[in-house]
Amino acid sequence: MGQSQVCVTVTATTTDQLRRQRDAVVEADLIELRLDGVEDLDVSGALQDRLKPAIITCRSIQDGGSFDGGEEARRRIIAEALECGTEFVDIEWDGSPDSRIAAHKSRTVLSYHQFLERPKDLDDRYVAMRATGAAVVKIAVQAKSLMDLAPLATLGQRARQDGERAVIVGMGGPGVASRILANRFGACWSYAGNAAPGQIDPDRLIREFRFRELSDSTEVYGVVGNPVMHSLSPAMHNAGFKAISKDAVYIPLEAADVDDFFNFADVFGISGASITSPFKEDVHSRVRDSDPMGKRIGAVNSLKKEEDGWKAMNCDVDGFLAPLLSRFTVDGWRATVVGAGGVARAASVVLVDSGALTTICA
Structure with missing residues (x-):
């Protein structure tokens, strides 16, 4: 299914600000417009004259967003976005049938978020979500360790092999790897921005990590x-x-x-x-x-x-020693090293070997 794309999440407090920030996004493949924080919401205005495909999201507080207007109001916002021609709407999955998905399968990103831990029934949840026929299944779960990402990668790769579009991602610090290595997680796109724990700035993702150039054969260091x-x-x-x-x-x-x-x-x-x-x-x-x-x-x-x-x-020894000895001869100096960790140990060895009278304060 090709290279993972970049989806930039745009948040704002006014519709005008949302449009300006939306139009400032240049290198994304698509944009997610978060409407849940917009106070003077104009759904049509948020979508009007957009230059990139859009995902409309209106996340409730209980699902990690900021919309507090009630479920019926939120449903009306999603319905209006569909009427205005948005390419996708994000609908949270709660395990029950949803008529919006049935009527707009090809335009639905069906999402599930777990901010506490990775659920043990992840595979079953994915199968149930996929059975709805939604165009994209998104599962974002809190990663407490790097190894929490392993089953996410397995699930995402399975989806890609089956020809299905999915975004299976870990949130939080350990989850950053799943955002950068989205292709290895079978993700159709990676969300960039600052709307969720572990999201990366779009410019950093694209330029620093060269996201668009990464493949399964890319060597990974860290x-x-x-x-x-x-x-x-x-x-x-x-x-x-x-x-x-x-x-x-x-x-x-x-x-x-x-x-x-x-x-x-x-x-x-x-x-x-x-x-x-x-x-x-x-x-x-x-x-x-x-x-x-x-x-x-x-x-x-x-x-x-x-x-x-x-x-x-x-390499701490060379990193400490080279700039020091390029300017000074430390033989006979009195030196104090504050700390007893790895770098402090390296500095202490260098100083002693170079003839400095060294005191360590741990």
């Missing part, structure tokens, strides 16, 4: 930590991959623990990773081999997948 979304490493590494024309992407991987990352890496074929807090020491004990400095310090910050397992390295 920065592993918790939290990790603040890391600037993806911007740096992805710029490097682009500069050397390497078919690879570097993504944030918010793991629950070290086992969570290694299990995810095995399932999704991760080629390598940078390790940040709080996992630098824990990872060291889980790998097949470490470089000499990693063994000495007992902490690592880089992983490479080799045929016989994972090899770990510590």
Whole structure:
């Protein structure tokens, strides 16, 4: 069914603002217009003169949105959007028959959201939703770990193999991987914006992560930590991959623990990773081999997948040492290192080896 598309979610408090933000979206394949936060709602005006296909969504508070006008009013909004010619409407699935779906199957995105955890009956829910005949089935569930994404990917790929359109996505920090690697999750499109936990800025998704260039053969690397979304490493590494024309992407991987990352890496074929807090020491004990400095310090910050397992390295030493010794000779200095984590260990070793009288404050 081809490459996953980009759907940009647009939110606003007025119809005029919604239109302006809608028209400012340039690179999306389609747009989701969230009407639930619009105070002076004009459905026809929201859709008028649009340049891209639209999904009209009016999410209730109980389903994670902000519409508080009652179910009948919400149904009228959806009905008016259909009359005005919107390409799709988003209708929440509650397990019961819905005449709107039957009458407009080809224009319905049937959605289910679970903000607490991944439901155990995910497959059964998908089958029931698919049986309605809706054009697209969307399932978005809270991911508490990277491995929560594995069954989502399996379900999404099954949908794609069956020729069905679906968006199966994880929300929250761990779920970011499912948004960037949407193609591997069988998604017909990936939602970008700031309307849901874990959504990514559209420009960042398209440019930094080169979303439109990703395929099943793209090598995947990442920065592993918790939290990790603040890391600037993806911007740096992805710029490097682009500069050397390497078919690879570097993504944030918010793991629950070290086992969570290694299990995810095995399932999704991760080629390598940078390790940040709080996992630098824990990872060291889980790998097949470490470089000499990693063994000495007992902490690592880089992983490479080799045929016989994972090899770990510590690059913090070089990162700390090179700029320091390029300007100073530290032999005989008095130095204080504040902290006792992986980076602090690396700095302490460098200082001691270079002749500094080093005090560690943990």
